[in-house]
Amino acid sequence: MASSVGPEDRAAGARPRLVTRPLLLRFVTVIGSSASFFLLLSVVPAYAQNGPGGSSDKAGLATGVLMSATVVGELTAPWLAARCGYRLMLGAGLLLLGAPALALTMSQSMAWIAAVCCVRGLGFAFTLVAGGALTASLIPPERRGEGLALIGVMAGVPSLVGLPLGSWLAAHTGYGPVCWAAALIALVSIAAVPGLPGREAVSGPSLGIFAGARSGTLGRPTVVFAVTAVGAGIVVTFLPLAVAPGHSGAVTAALFAQPAAATASRWFAGRHSDRSGAAGLVVPGLVLSASGILVVALTGVPVAVVAGAAVFGVGFGITQSATITLMYSRVPASGYGTVSALWNVAYDAGMGFGAVGFGAVAGFTGYPWAFVLTALLMLTALVPARWDQTAAREQRVTNSEDQAVTAEGQR
Known part of the structure; x- marks a missing residue:
């Protein structure tokens, strides 16, 4: 990717530009994945616990399956990215994170909830690994610490808002609307993916x-x-x-x-x-x-x-x-x-x-x-x-x- 800093700026010792158009598009995918994940993080365990025969064990199982699938996805993502590219992996991750949320309320059986959590965990893992690698490639090495911190802020704010907001929405509007909101946030953010670097980032x-x-x-x-x-x-x-x-x-x-x-x-x-x-x-x-x-x-x-x-x-x-x-x-x-x-x-x-x-x-x-x-x-x-x-x-x-x-x- 071409640098946005010209020769005159480099000669003058100017710091390279941090926020570029691709990085702004990356912000969209960060907010989309983080908001979708955290909106349902506390909602799905409650949904499982309130179902037929629900218990605290089922609530814990929902979170356990989600996080286990996330770790498995994180372990396999570098191998997949080396073959598919980071951009394709990021888009697939957003799809796997968002689409299953649309189907969550079709059933309150534990098997169905666990299946949805498993797919969403894999999707979230792909967004973390592929998105993180893309982020590093978009940030000038001279400003890597600041750039990574800025991405951390972009991911942290949705978690601060999403956790309490998801519970509030579920209590006041039901599980359906919050699931739709989580799905749409992730799916809409896929539109930013084509503007990001493709396979060249994995060369x-x-x-x-x-x-x-x-x-x-x-x-x-x-x-x-x-x-x-x-x-x-x-x-x-x-x-x-x-x-x-x-x-x-x-x-x-x-x-x-x-x-x-x-x-x-x-x-x-x-x-x-x-x-x-x-x-x-x-x-x-x-x-x-x-x-x-x-x-x-x-x-x-x-x-x-x-x-x-x-x-x-x-x-x-x-x-x-x-x-x-x-x-x-x-x-x-x-x-x-x-x-x-x-x-x-x-x-x-x-x-x-x-x-x-x-x-x-x-x-x-x-x-x-x-x-x-x-x-x-x-x-x-x-x-x-x-x-x-x-x-x-x-x-x-x-x-x-x-x-x-x-x-x-x-x-």
Whole structure:
């Protein structure tokens, strides 16, 4: 793709333009996929639970199938994208995310609901992986951190609005209208896909997702982010249960403060990464995340719960931005799909395993101590984070020495 910055601007040291027409079209697909997903995220479990013979087990199964299918889709998406191209994968993902929502209310049987969730999970995974790789190809390397942070904001705002709005619409208008809304948002956004780059974004040798996970350059940031995402899954799932019913206002404030703080800090971290590098943000983001979970352990103190959720959100946003920016900077364009897949798998798997594991631990220890143990678990990710910093430092020294030898040989 041709740069929008002319030779005169480059000579003057101007920063390359960030927001281009293709990136604006990418914003449309980000908002469409995120809004469609989050509108139904809390609605479908309620729909399953309110059906014939419904129970909390069915509600949990609906979400479990959705997230399991998402992880499976994320693991297979890089292989498919290498053969079909990112643009086709993104369009297919939006179709698979939107169309099944139209059919959801045809039946309240658990088999039907699970089938719809499975297809929508695969579709959402395709939009995440293919869309993430396309995003990286549309952003100038000099402004990668800021650009990725901007995309994060575009995806985060629909989640802030979509979750409560979906529940409100289902309660006031029924399940049918909210399903239609979620379907149409995804399907209409397909119109923006033809304006995005096609197969050229996948040219070059591809990097397999398992090979990427085994490599330290991608594996270490993936582990750090996955451990941090454990806390996100726990906060969203268990905070309403851990705090006494008389403090429901604190829970509402905390559940708003956490994603709002994460969105704001992700933007800050992205801009900082472009100026000073992303590597130095990983450890502070991890420590802030663990500290926030530790403060949340004071479940009987409403102010502590809200403050802890906000601190966790700040750390989580920083870690989100720093890890994905680092990972994209370490691969050629042909590896963008693998990076997108690894990062999203870490996100979804971390949230899922965190919620399941926390529930089991809390049954023995109670919620406060389970939060403390979670914070300690998160701090263990300091080991791979430090290893990554050391390896990156050694690589920079090696590169400097190689450049010096090359320069000496040219004299």
